[in-house]
Amino acid sequence: MPAESAQDRPIGSGGSLGLTLVLSEIAVLFRRLRTWAMIGALALIPILIAVVVRVSSDGSASGRGPAFLDSITQNGLFVSLTALTVAIPLFLPLTIGVVAGDTIAGEANLGTLRYLLIAPAGRIRLLLVKYAGAALFCLVATLTVVVTGAIIGALLFPVGPVTLLSGDTVGIVGYFLRLLLLALYVTVSLLGLSAIGLFISTLTTVPVGAMAATAALAAVAQILGALPQLEWLHPWLFTNYWLGFADLLREPIAWTSFADNALLQLGYIAVFGTLAYGRFSTKDVLS
Amino acid sequence: MSSDGLAIETRGLTKVFGSQKAVNGIDLAVPRGSVFGFLGPNGSGKTTTIRMLLGLASASSGEIRLLDGVMPRDARGVLPRVGALVEGPAIYPFLSGRANLPRLDAADRPPPPPPRSTRVDAALERVGLGHAATKRAAAYSLGMKQRLGIANALLAPRDLLILDEPTNGLDPQGTREVRGLIRSLSEDGTTVFVSSHLLAEVEQMCSRIAVMSAGRLVAQGTLDELRSEGTARVRVTTPDIDDASRVLARLGLPPQVHGRDDTITAELVVEGLLPETVNAALVQDGVRVRGFEVSGASLEDRFVALTGEGFDVAG
Numbered sequence A: 001m002p003a004e005s006a007q008d009r010p011i012g013s014g015g016s017l018g019l020t021l022v023l024s025e026i027a028v029l030f031r032r033l034r035t036w037a038m039i040g041a042l043a044l045i046p047i048l049i050a051v052v053v054r055v056s057s058d059g060s061a062s063g064r065g066p067a068f069l070d071s072i073t074q075n076g077l078f079v080s081l082t083a084l085t086v087a088i089p090l091f092l093p094l095t096i097g098v099v100a101g102d103t104i105a106g107e108a109n110l111g112t113l114r115y116l117l118i119a120p121a122g123r124i125r126l127l128l129v130k131y132a133g134a135a136l137f138c139l140v141a142t143l144t145v146v147v148t149g150a151i152i153g154a155l156l157f158p159v160g161p162v163t164l165l166s167g168d169t170v171g172i173v174g175y176f177l178r179l180l181l182l183a184l185y186v187t188v189s190l191l192g193l194s195a196i197g198l199f200i201s202t203l204t205t206v207p208v209g210a211m212a213a214t215a216a217l218a219a220v221a222q223i224l225g226a227l228p229q230l231e232w233l234h235p236w237l238f239t240n241y242w243l244g245f246a247d248l249l250r251e252p253i254a255w256t257s258f259a260d261n262a263l264l265q266l267g268y269i270a271v272f273g274t275l276a277y278g279r280f281s282t283k284d285v286l287s
Numbered sequence B: 001m002s003s004d005g006l007a008i009e010t011r012g013l014t015k016v017f018g019s020q021k022a023v024n025g026i027d028l029a030v031p032r033g034s035v036f037g038f039l040g041p042n043g044s045g046k047t048t049t050i051r052m053l054l055g056l057a058s059a060s061s062g063e064i065r066l067l068d069g070v071m072p073r074d075a076r077g078v079l080p081r082v083g084a085l086v087e088g089p090a091i092y093p094f095l096s097g098r099a100n101l102p103r104l105d106a107a108d109r110p111p112p113p114p115p116r117s118t119r120v121d122a123a124l125e126r127v128g129l130g131h132a133a134t135k136r137a138a139a140y141s142l143g144m145k146q147r148l149g150i151a152n153a154l155l156a157p158r159d160l161l162i163l164d165e166p167t168n169g170l171d172p173q174g175t176r177e178v179r180g181l182i183r184s185l186s187e188d189g190t191t192v193f194v195s196s197h198l199l200a201e202v203e204q205m206c207s208r209i210a211v212m213s214a215g216r217l218v219a220q221g222t223l224d225e226l227r228s229e230g231t232a233r234v235r236v237t238t239p240d241i242d243d244a245s246r247v248l249a250r251l252g253l254p255p256q257v258h259g260r261d262d263t264i265t266a267e268l269v270v271e272g273l274l275p276e277t278v279n280a281a282l283v284q285d286g287v288r289v290r291g292f293e294v295s296g297a298s299l300e301d302r303f304v305a306l307t308g309e310g311f312d313v314a315g
Ligand SMILES: Nc1ncnc2c1ncn2[C@@H]1O[C@H](COP(=O)(O)OP(=O)(O)O)[C@@H](O)[C@H]1O
Pocket: A286, B017, B022, B040, B041, B042, B043, B044, B045, B046, B047, B048, B049
């Protein structure tokens, strides 16, 4: 009798941890063409930079252009760094805006949100799982830029020991580890924005709106951060430490900016996570 | 509330949208094991009620008992035992039909014992989607999506199925299949609560029904109970239609002539007027009565009377 078997389900087996749902969330995220299109676009950044520098320079350092750009010709390992610097203000927040803005609103728009909830996924659990998916995307997006940059740099330019900002020299492996640390730093930097996106996503059933609003907030925060008149506000902007990763390229590593950044992002996660919970836990799902 | 024999019980369930009462103080009582039809024109509040039953929307007021729990408080314990289709199916268009099901099953906790892939395949077979399982769900027709939605509701053994207009978008063959499916599920002991705006459909599947009209529950009971609440009707077969019509009118019964030109019917609307009296009056006036039949009200009439409109008219 189904009546019995339905009632006799074991309580507290593996699924109740939400691990299956996390895996399912990751699978759905990375089975979307859109996700791969964004990852491809991010990979294109270091490739473009490396190819353009290779074609136009022919070994003569010009002394112009953004930071690190000249160094690329001397050492291919700088491609990753340059690409990250280019990607952080615009491209990364844009892709994170798409993923984080889509979390709840996307499911609402498809109508699948109601089926997830009556499964029942549990509203808090669904929020956590959705956030975990967005956070994983932050890591994948950042790693895409770093790793693609390292590969294309090694292919097009000489590779050798790197002189750090402090004047010390590290080997290729040591530098690559630093790059991974850098990727971690940037990932952490994007977690606050992801939380904001998650919250905005609970407000609407139109994913594009949530995506645009999230990406726009990243732009606004950076503009505010560039205005000296608003100096008092800067420490509170989630974008404040976005480009502050230079400390990771010194010997010994200065961890202060990493810690300050992590604390700030945690604050944003706490605030917007709470707001998202407050909104979503009582929301009528009518889509 | 005591609800030992009830799978669904609501008291004064109300949902207000702005100034509109989409659901207005309804008291549902769905016995366990029944196939229960939730009937009402479009916009009468069926889906809104179902959303509240499942904890998707909060009730403005009123109480809900679902199986052994109070909703939404006991959602976590109750909902795994409930399969549902609400306001049509929803799919991830970029996944195959088959890949859609584990996604929602993954959200179910705790998962039932048989391996997921076994249950997914069984559910797909049961709704007749086995052959199209690997197709991208975006390429599904409405009827196929509807089947996928029903398969999702059947992923685990359920005590209660709540199906909101399950035959929407299905062809006559699919409609028959869904009816058969509901019957077989019911025979397994599952309580089925099925909403529809089509009387004929509910009449074929359900033993009990509730009728919604503009947010209110206007009738509830077995089909027979509802039939007997209506006014009886006499049906006279005679070559003298005009005479018969005159006699019936004189007795205060508005005559209705139908397609065939030798029958005339009238509702027995006059209190205390017995059918035999009507027959005697007809014969006395020289009407050649060849057939005389008394029947209960048709459900159709009953529903038009209850809801003030035909059943496929938008409300
Ligand atoms: N999200 C909503 N906001 C405002 N009104 C709504 C909403 N959903 C439904 N309604 C209204 O509630 C009434 C009942 O709708 P619904 O429950 O969908 O009816 P049914 O399922 O019987 O066709 C309708 O008048 C509809 O306009």
